[in-house]
Each structure stands twice: as C-alpha cells, then as structure tokens.
Amino acid sequence: MAFPYEHEREVRILSRGWGDPSARTLEGWKALGGYKALEKSLSMSREAVIDEVKASGLRGRGGAGFPTGLKWSFMPKEKTGLQYLCCNADESEPGTFKDRELLRWSPHQLIEGCLIAAHAIQADHVFIYCRGEFFEAVQVLARAVEEAYAAGFIGENILGSGISIDITVHSGAGAYICGEETALMNSLEGRRGLPRVKPPFPAAVGAFGRPTTINNVETLCAIPHIMTHGGAWYREQGTEKSPGTKLFCVSGHVVRPGNYELPLGFPLMELIHDVCGGLRPGRTLKAVIPGGSSVPIMNAAECEACTLDYEGVVEAGSMLGCASVIIMDDSTNLVKQVRRMVDFYAHESCGQCTPCREGTQWMARILRRIEEGRGTEEDLDTLLDLGDQMTGTTICVLSDSAAAPVASSIAKFRDDYLALIRRGERVGAA
Amino acid sequence: MVETVTLTIDGLEVTVPKGTTILQAAEAMGNRIPHYCYHPGLSAPAQCRLCLVEVEGAPKLQASCVTTVTPGQVVHTQSESAKTQRRGVLEFYLKNHPLDCPICDQSGECKLQDYVHEEGRPKGRSREPKRVLGRDDFGGDVLFYGDRCVMCTRCVRFMNEQAQDPRLTVVERGNRSVIDTFFEEGVEGSPYAGNIVDICPVGALVSKDFLHKARAWDLDRIPSICPNCSQGCNIELHVRDNLVQRLKPRDNPDVNQHWMCDYGRHRYEWMNRSGRLLLPKPGEGRHAGGNGAGDIALAQSLPEAGSWESVLGDLADLLVDARAEGAEVRAVASPFASNEDLGALRRFVDALGGGRIVFRSPRTDEELPLPGFPKLVRRRDLAPNVRGAELLQMSRVGSDDATGGLDDLVGFEGILVVMGDDLDDMAPDFGAAARVFAFLGPQVPRQLQAVTCLLPTVTHAETEGTFTNFEGRVQRFWPGLHTHGEARPAWQVLDLVAAAVLGDGTVPESAAEAFQRLADDHAVFQGLRYEELGTRGALVNDPVPLPGA
Amino acid sequence: MSETSSSSGPVPFRNPGWAGNTGAFDLSEEQVRGDDYVGVRPADGGHASGAATYPYMKVEKSPEAPLFEGPYRERFDKILSRYPESRAALLPALNLAQELRGHISPETMREVAVLLDLPEAYVRGVTSFYTMYNKRPVGRFLIQVCTNISCNLCGGDEVLASFLKHTGTELGSTSADGDFTVTEVECLAACGTPTAVQINSRYYENVTPDSVPAILERLRKKGE
Incomplete structure (x- = not known):
C-alpha cells in the first residue's frame, strides 16, 4: 500500500518506511538496513561520530536550525556523572505534523538515531518526550523500544561495545511550551513547563541538573542515514548552507496537503503547484506561512522567488522554522486566522514573563474586536507597538512568535484589517 | 582576597566582587533598577522583565x-x-490592574505606583475589559487580592525556599495564572507566612490585622528590636497617633536577614496598653487601704501624686535609714528591660550592699526556626533581654509562664526593688514585710498594695537603649512613641536615687552614657561603644549562646 | 493558478490517522493495524521503558479506582525506576490516575502528592498547567476538535459546530446521557488531514461537518 503522501520529486530518506506497516517492526526495519549505522557508530570514537555529523552540515529540525554537530560538541569532554539526551517529540507548532509520522511509521529509525547521538554525547539515558496527545504514536514507539531492548540494541553493553544506554518514552500532558527545550526539561522533571533562564545552557546544566542535549525527532532520524552513507553523501542534497532533505508539512488550501520529503532549497511555488497539486480550483494564492505559525506571514509576491532553505526564506522575509508550510488562498479571512494564532499563543503562554502573559491576551482581544468590526486604525498602531514590546524581551521566544504574524500581517495585509474596520464604522459598531 | 570586577554603569565606574549581578552592582552605587521578581533573600527567576538593561555588545536587553x-x-x-522596555512592561502590568489605590493598603509604599509614576505612560491604551479575580482568604493573617497581583512569585518562592512550607503555587498558566494554595487549605499555621505580605511589591497580599487601618504615608517608621523573643530580630515600629500599628522586619544579615516570625509580628498591642502609671507616687507605707479591684480603684486608693523630687527624696531618706540599720537588699528585674536599666539596677543593688537579683521570663518549649535561614529562630525565651540579665548575674526564677519563684521574698524584711515586673500573680500583701518596697514600671500594678513608692518608667518603644540577644549581640532600639505622663527611663530613676543615697553626684545624662558606664563596669561589655553599635549591633566579649535559648 | 490542480484528482484517502486508507471511520483499531503489533499496552506497563506512556484507552472510568493497585501498582513502580528523582514521575502518575479515574480531582491530587512525597499545592500547580488533565469529570467520549489555523482554513469551526449540534451540548459541557463532552483543542499535529478530531485517545482525520453523525453513531454503538 502506497503511503498517501507521495510525489516523484521527493527524495525519501527519512520517510522511506512510511506507509509500510512492516517497517515499524524490528525485523522490517532491519530489512531496510536498520541498526547497521548503530553498529558502525559504536565502533567509532564519539569524536569521530560528531565529526561526521558536523561534516554533513545537518541543522536542527526543530525550528532554530542550529548545526547539530556543533550542539553535540558543547557537551563536556570529561564526563563527571550522568548525562542525558532528550528527544523532543512534543510536536505542537500549528502546521507541523512530521514528527508524528516519524514516530508511528519508523520508530526504529528514531531509536537508532537516539542511540548514536547518545553515544556521541556520552549520554546514559535517553528520554523521548512525546506529546501527550500522541497516544497511537507513543504506543508504536513504546512497542519498538521494547523490541529493541529485547534484541540488545538498548540497555547494557550494546552489541558488545561496552556502551550502555537506556531509553525511556515519556508522555507530556498538553502544553505547547514544553516544546521549548528548557521547558521540556522542567516538564520532564515533573514541574510546570516554564522555560528556564539561559545561561546556564543545557549542555552544562540540563535535565535533573546534569549536562543534557535536546534534539528534535527529525534531526535524530537523519543521524542513522548520515552515519551509514557519510556526511558528504548527505550534502549531495540541499544547498551549501542548508544541506540534506527536509520534511515539508504542507497544509491549508492546496489540493494534496501532506508531508513531502524534499531537498532543502526547493522552490516554494513548485512545492505548491507541482508537489501539492496546486491550489483549489479557481483560487489564487494570498499568503503563505512557511515555517509554522511562529514565523512572519509572506504575501504572494514574496513567495514567487522563495526557495525553501534556511537562508532563502529569510531573504524572502520570513523564516523556515520547522518547514510547516501553511497555504492560504484568496478566500481566507486573514484577520481571523491571525487572531486564531494569537489566541493559541495566549492559551499556551506559560505566564512567567509579563510581556507575554499580558501581551498575548491583549493582542488577541484587540484582534477579536477588529474581526467583529469594532476596531479602529489606532488599534493597528497599538498592535504593532505591543508587538515591539513583546519581541526580544522575554525568557523564551513564544511572545516573539505571537508578535510575528501580527506585525507581518499588518505590514503586508493592512487592507484586510482596514476593510473590517471600515465595515464596522459604516454600521456604527465601534 | 576577594576577586573584583570593574565595570561602567551609566557612565560611572564601579568595582564589585566577582559574581555580583548588574542589579546588585547598580544598587551598590545607589542606582536602583526597577524590579519585582528579584528579592535579595530569594532565587531570581528573571520573569518580571522590568530590570532589563542595555549591555553594550549584547544583542538584546x-x-x-x-x-x-x-x-x-x-x-x-x-x-x-531600556526606558522603552520599562514603559512597555509597566503598561502590561496595568492592563488588568484594578487601579483601586484609594482602598488599597499598599498605596504609598507600592512599587507599581512608584514605577508607573516615575516612568509609566501618562495614559493606558487598553480598551478591553479587565480580568476580575476578586479576593481570596489565604488563612492566617493573609488576604489575597488577585487583581492587584503582578505575578512576581516572590510569595511562592518565599514559602518554598525560606519557610520550606510550600503551600503556595501558581495555578493555571498564561494570562489565567494566579497565586493560590491547595484549594481551601491556606497558609494558616505556617509560622513565617506573614513575610509574604512584606515582600509583596504591590497590594496583592495584605495583612488582615492591618487591613484599612492606616495609610502608609501617615506612618512613622522607627528602627527597633522585636521584644517578643530573645532572637532580637531587627524591626521597624510603624506608628501613627502615638500607637504602634504594625511591626515590619528590618534587614540585618547577622540576625534575621529580611524576615521575622508571625509570633513576634503580631504581639505589639502591649506597647499601646492603657492603665499606665503616669506620675510618681508615694505609697501608703504599710497601708491597709486598697482591695486590688482594678487600676482605677487602686490609683484612687493611693495618696496624691508627688513630684519626682519629693518622691525620690523621700525614698532616698528611707533607704539611708534602712542602710544605716544594715537592711539587706533584694531586687526583681525584668527581661523586657534594657541593658541600661539592668545595669543601673545592678549598680544600685551593689551600692546598697549587694544582694540577689532575680527575674522571671516567659518561656516556651517550642523553637520555630526559619528553615531557609536557620539562624533565625523564634527562641524559647519570649523576652528580648534574658541574655543581658544573665550577663549581669541576675538569676532566672519562676515557671515558664513567668509566674511564681518569689516565695522567698514574701516575708522579706529588707529593701525590695521591683523593676518592670507587675507581680500580678502575687498576693496583695506581697512585700508588706519589707522595710522599703520600691516599684518601678510602666503599668499600674493591679495587685500590689504594700509598695513604698510607685515610680513610672517608659517602655522600650518610648526610649532608646540596647538589648542583648540570645547570642550576646548588643543591639540598639530607638524611641517611637511619646511617653505617658512623667514616666522616665528606669536607669535614670535608679541613678538619681543612688546618687541621693550615696551622695555621689555622677548621673548619666543619656542612654549612651548609661551604656558606657555599663561597659566600663562589666568585663563582658568592655570595649563596646554605644555609637558604634549602629543598626547591626555588636557581640559582647566571649559570646556564648544561651543554652536552650 | 489552478490549472495544475485540476489534473490531480480527488484526495485518495479519508482517514490516514488509522495507518492508511481506511475509507470511512468504521474500522476498529485491530482491523486497521492488527492487534499483535499496536495493541493497547498492558495495564502493568509492559517493559519499564514504556511504562510512563499514556494509553488512555479505556472508555469506562471509575472515579473511585484506587491509586494504584495490582498491575497499575506494578506500572507505577516501573515508572519510578526510570527517573533519577521521584518528582519526575509526577506527570506519568497523573496520567495513570486520569486513565483510571477519568479526571483529576483535588482528592486525586492529594493522593498523588502523598504517593510521590510532594507538596499538595505543588501538585495542583503542575496539574493546572497542563491542559490534558481534566479538572472536572468529562463524558465517556471527550471529543476535541482542532480549530487551529490549518484545520480552521479547511473548516474546523464548522466541524466543531456540527459536533455541538449533533451532541446537543455546549462547548465544554457534557451531554445529558453522560456520553459526550465537546471541546476545542489546539493543533493536534495532523494538519495535513484537516479537520483533525481527537476522541479519547483516537485521532479522526479528514472530518467534515457531514461525517459527524456517523462518528457519533459509531461511538454510541461500538463504544470506541
């Protein structure tokens, strides 16, 4: 049975087992070459593993795009006690739905990646922090971990290497903010999921007070392939600065939304019109959010020449984030969608920092008023000013994320706001 | 040698120890950076976002x-x-704040008022309805007004880190978050919970006892020492209309850091007691009158008040006679008396030939330490100067409720001096056998009918002086209340009588001089200078903590 | 703009949340996946590595269920063995308590606090932070409709309205027969198959307002 999301231009590396239930099993995964990379990596020194990952140029897939090999090298050279690897499977960024597929279709790929990474950073224990809502994916993953334990891939003295690594699957309980790495650690420790002040950075003081590295599911899933084929091979895909393939989560107003694994640097318009089958009949493109709800909105003109790599999207006026491409056609009530996103941030703000706690809710209220036709032009200035106050002033970047779609939509789609304001003025609602 | 760092803050160079934060460094040079969540006695979560400053080279504030x-x-x-940031954050704080300053106890000492007044926007831009949470009784003395809260979480951290009695938490998240306890279970019974009212930078946590009692700007704040146990916490008396309205802790890193216990905090009413002895009065000698039926009846049963000169002159005459006949002298002191008073009593008794001085002190079995600062303990001795009395060779008698223990004085026939102890538990004829029975104290003694003379003295709240705490730290207090009638410090009264009896004219003219004489007289206080005690006090020579204090 | 789209044909699947093209919503989990591989994890948690996960598969809850006895006690002990400090077991323990009892009452918080030697207020603070803990009893079927951006663009609000209409409830309240509680939920990470709905532990994807009656019927009848 073919997986529903599939296109001939895809380069399926991470997603190659998708749609095939047998790939979920240990035997099936081994048939696809699974756990060879683990064997190879365990025979290498940890420094050599990190060098290989550095050579691949792999960048973190959680949104920030920080080079993975470099991140690993921040861990202490001399181990003084327990160290941890946390796998961030708390996928909750609106528009993002790649990690769930990776977890439930190729759990062994993730396990293998976790083990290699744990070896590279000398972690004793891997915690896979899964989003609480992922009941099915967690079941699949837990089952796979169990199988890998039984087969000796996890646990004491793995494959006779003398290296011991444990993996625990952990379920969250419904909080977007726990996808932020320090909040994730707090949540893992059984606390409220509040982001921590940095420094100290997790590589020095992380989960349970010990050196910790946090990597996204997709990042870790790429590791076995890099270790099998080498960093140079990985660089054959993608661009110079953004090498490799990326899972693009396309949602919204296209004919075939879905996950598509494409080389970084893929042109946005080709993604929409070729891979995803274009817009719904008779519609024109209005706006695109290229990296999940936290990044600035792009208008149709900006999309024209945009290539989907970390640098290309920045050039076009936004950010790649986790490559969650949300497509909006001309039928979209943009103000409503922006309001919905800000509602989300207001709901998910942890409430620590004042600008975020008060600002997200305030913005949501103003946007609701504008949507209902009770807004004024002054409100737009207030929104922009609040956005400034919420950007770069808090512990984590949730409030920046809330401000980004507001500021960018007012800048690029001011007429949409004005239309609602004018309509309200005409009927005297304000 | 402490490693130091030199940096520039607002164009001025400052050198501070390594590891200091920018906020502390600025404070050291008198530049107070606005903040809510930071408190020197607690961990810093950096969440109020008000103390953000520009650091050259850093990408963000x-x-x-x-x-x-x-x-x-x-x-x-x-x-x-930095200023734009503060103005913005302050506007966020006011977004849901009820602006009920006219009925808020914190008004006048509120950091939100202060900061907004200094740097806030002249006019808020919010047109949205405000969130309304209302009032919640946290139990004990604490009331919570959620709408005024700025979510700095100082109170939560105090209960977690200092009281180590984590009964407060932040409930919910984001804009819905609010400070709360475990449902109906409040902070009742947590012995240090009152501190969360002190550290609340706004009027969210207020004291029930102080609720709507006085405005902050009407209060005089006088540095003092908590008189309710031998820990000697540094406090302020907050006074209006010559009444103590509340006690607040005052920083002293050697004694109580920033805190005080609720036991001490809530025992201030006695400083405001009526029924004071207003004028010196001769007693009726071995008079029969009086039936002990209350202050007024007793006051009326006594002869007319005299002047200090005549009453003290008469007393001196009686004492000269008694001394000539070789009468013994005994005294009852009080652990609520200052070092100066106790020193004068010691000197007075010694001058009359020497004799035993006893004191009675209320005492409890229970110590109440503050786990986060274990040096701060509500001590077993519930009086401020037990240590001072013991250092002057006075002996503790009686039971833990400060009664009894005076049986050997009942039939005593010599000179009896009672200073500061009301002797309320004794029979009305106590001291009837004494040749001379001088009573010094702030209150009219309700029971005693056999006194030779009643000499009104001031309380510690009305004068200056020193107490010696459990570990031998001598600490100053300052006068906060006007004295009642013609009451005088006990040391002055005793010294005047002693001078008259001995014909030796050196009477100290101030508490400082009285203290200096004490330091000269007694080796344990030697070397201490009143002026140098400052606001943090100094240890006596060879300080050994009171056993079981 | 739309010329390429017309050649693409209809969407070839309905409900990929169930591991492939399952057509409508009427197949059981076992029929879709085979229960040999993706069954309900055993009550005792199976291997300790997965004991802290959150199956939440039971429809019938008992607010009186003890914390924890029998296989659940075993699972709780396995959970404790996986973390360097017992506080970390708080979320898994609350998950387990909710799996048994259906919601986290103050009494449950107190019991969990005692089990883990944590302050009660702390447990309340943590519980209230996470939205998946039901602070009040909910219906046998907790229907959570995603109305976040991707689903909203494709009609999430209408699906929510349809659920409310067909269950006859208001947002957040439970139907008279105790079967259904309908709430809004933030992004479920199934944006490619809008609208995504989570009912108890199961995802329903590509839900349209019209498919709501069939889903409710199936729930009433088969209890899953």
Missing part, C-alpha cells in the same frame, strides 16, 4: 538580576531602549 558583571562591561540603565 539583559535581565540585570541574573546577569553577572564582567570586566569592562558597559551598562546603560537609562538608555532609550
């Missing part, structure tokens, strides 16, 4: 409460970006 200083750092607290 830095939270000064958690950013440690580095050599050559250049900090701007008044740059346009």
